Amino acid sequence: MPPEPSTTHDPAADVRPAYVAVALDLPVDRLFTYRAAPEQRAQADIGHRVLVPFRGRSLMGFVAEVDETKPAFKVLDVSEAPDGHALLGPDLLELGTFIARYYGTSLGEALAAMVPRGVRHKGKGQKRRRVTLTDDAKAVVREADGKLSEPQQRILRRLRKHPAGYLMSDLCRAAHVSISPIQTLARHEIVTLTTERSQSDALEEAAREAPPTEPREPTPHQKTCIDALVASLDDETYEAFLLLGVTGSGKTEVYLQAMARCIAQGRQAIVLVPEIALTPQTVKRFRGRFDNVAVLHSGMTEAERAKAWRRIRAGEADVVIGPRSAIFAPVPKLGLLVVDEEHETSFKQQSVPRYHARDVGIVRARAAGAVVVLGSATPALESYRNALDGRYTLLELPERVGGRSLPTVQIVDRTSGEERQRRGSHIGRTLEIRIQEALRAKGQVILLQNRRGYATSVACPRCGFLVECEHCDVTLTFHRSDAVAMCHLCGHERRVPGACPDCALPRLEFRGVGTQTVEEELGERFPGANVARMDSDSMATRDAYEDVLGRFEAGAIDILIGTQMIAKGLDFPNVLLVGIVSADTALALPDFRSGERTFGLLAQVAGRAGRGDEDGRVVVQTTMPTHPAIVLAAEQDYPKFAATALEDREQFGYPPYRRLLRVVVRSKSERAAAERAAVLAKIIVQAATTTTEILGPAVPPIARVQGHYRQHVVVKAPTHREIAGVLAALRKAKRPARGIEEAWDVDPMGVL
DSSP, rough: OOOOOOOOSOOGGSSSSSEEEESSSSSSOOOOEEEOOOGGGGSSSSEEEEEEETTTTEEEEEOOOOOOOOOOOEEOOOOOOSSSSSSSSHHHHHHHHHHHHHHHHOOHHHHHHHHHHHHSSSOOOOOEEEEEOTHHHHHHHHHHHTTHHHHHHHHHHHHHHHOOEEEEOOOOOOTTTHHHHHHHHHHHTSEEHHHHHHOOOOHHHHHHHHOOOOOOOOHHHHHHHHHHHHHHHHSOEEEEEEEEOOOOOOOOHHHHHHHHHHHHTOHHHEEOOOGGGOOOHHHHHHHTTSSOOOEETTSSSSHHHHHHHHHHTTOOSSSSESGGGGOOOOOSSEEEEEEETOOOOGGSSSSSSSSSSHHHHHHHHHHHEEEEEEEEEOOOOOHHHHHTTSSOOOOOOOOHHGGGOOOEEEEEESSSSOOSTTOOOOOOOHHHHHHHHHHHHHHHHEOOOOOSSSSSEEEETTHHHHHHHEEEEEEEOEETTTTTTOTTOOOOOOOOOOOOOOOOOOOOEEEEHHHHHHHHHHHHHHHSSSSSEETTTOOOSSSHHHHHHHHHTTOOOEEEESGGSSSOOOOOEEEEEESOOEEETTSSSSSTTTHHHHHHHHHHHHSSSSSSSOOOOOEEEESOOTOHHHHHHHOOOOHHHHHHHHHHHHHHHTTTSSSSEEEEEEEEEEEEEEEEHHHHHHHHHHHOTTOEEEEEEOOOOOOOTTTTEEEEEEEEEHEEEEEEEEHHHHHSHHHHHTTEEEEEESSHHHHH
């Protein structure tokens, strides 16, 4: 076990009190001073947790500074210093300071995000709560006479479909609710809350079952990449690499062999993967090669995360795998950071602090003298530009391992007459033929439709009336399995009216296509095939995802239809065909990243085909067959796509050529939101330099979300220095009135 982080105080001074500056998890840009009694000195040093009184309540914070000098103002005493050692070493404290400064948040908010809740707060957290319907739930609901709230009704609809019940966290996510309406239903004895001991996580089970593997003989291209990484690791100095490898080119083997060198040097590696890619299949690859692997992810209980965190901090894990928050894993000596699928937007935190794990990882690695590997078949344009400019070293894997060829891609124009088989059909003639061929060859098929539900809108064909959300400015998506129209932003549900409310036409039309529509059509067209659907509706419980993938791997599923969750990380050798039902779904979105996201999604899902001995095929259905994002994704030509997209970004002043700050104001009052946005825009104008461009205040593309009207201001600047000046002015501004929320997002992933 490595030594505990050294403290900064003089042991001889322990007989005197100290005055500690504490960072609290509050949106206040300052530290708060407290007195630590002499007996608390050793436990109230820099990086330690302390419990302190704050405005009538007790809050846990981290000690950021220690001073022997008594301040001139009155201070309160530290209530408790519960730890015998610092939870945050100097490296993570420094990283927290960077996050607070760069993303415009308080140090306390930044530090709180770096340590799991189960470590920061007391509480056993050993049990999960399961929610099930009571035996007499129907009778109790009948007595309520329809007085249940909308969130409560959503909860009951989902529980009726799953007699075994849901884990509390899964139900909250599936029904778009907080814990409160579930607890209310429990008080009325409509649902039952039971506790269950935490079972061994599926990932840990997979890890234990992983057979040991030996390093594979690298291809010439892999060897070039491995040699470059090993040389950099041997230098023990910071260097960042962008590993651009086509799908199936063996990027993981490059990671593994670099990790082996890192571990041999007595250092540790962190591997960041998108949450959706954190599957048993992924964990097996690392546990099969290394003994001491720790996993951190959101599916763990607080106690499980705390246990893994402490194990990592003690130096008992050589490799840490997890999604974005794993970048804060307290490894004693970071030697290698791998960010797999580095282009993934899920690496950006959407709540305070709104950090990007890839970028924070670069900062952490530079301070630690560690090597960084950013891997992707479709890198973010910002990363690719950094490689072209020499900030990162570009490594390339242009070929698949084993001499396998990339799949043959066929673009199909869905507007052509021969592709229109019949009204309401979403599987064109070409795609149907290719599915039949794959099934006859005993192969499997993956179909991508990146919209869930049955129909993306419900409309009147005569007057144009649309069934819209009462709380958001979007149309509702019809879900046939629940027989309701649902908002995918706030979870609002309603029954579809039997007639148009405006013109009384007795029949409304279902328009657009979702995964449920395709699943139904597949059942009609291929009645002998086993079809499964994978989207956030069907994968409501955390076991469902692993169950479907396990059955697909075993060959029990012939056709897998799903959203983007099936596009990445899946490596099944029997997939002979990948079909993309509607390739241009995201291209119409008014966002500067829509083309990049479309290219990445299509290229990634196409790469699921042809990973075995048989060549793979891809059919891309689109109404925009000449769009560069679609044509170049079909050709798997990332450099050409990037060149075109970078020209557009430079012309219109978007990243990587300009830095962005997006300020969003929300209020249930449309007028209040507009007035506050105008105030902030004035502050921004006064703080901005002449090289800064300010757009707004304006109504964003989605004007109202969850009953709140929105306004935003977008700031474009040549460097982060100008953004930092604007952030400083915003943080000094007077807080908004009650009922008005505001947020600023540095380096936003979109502007919707």
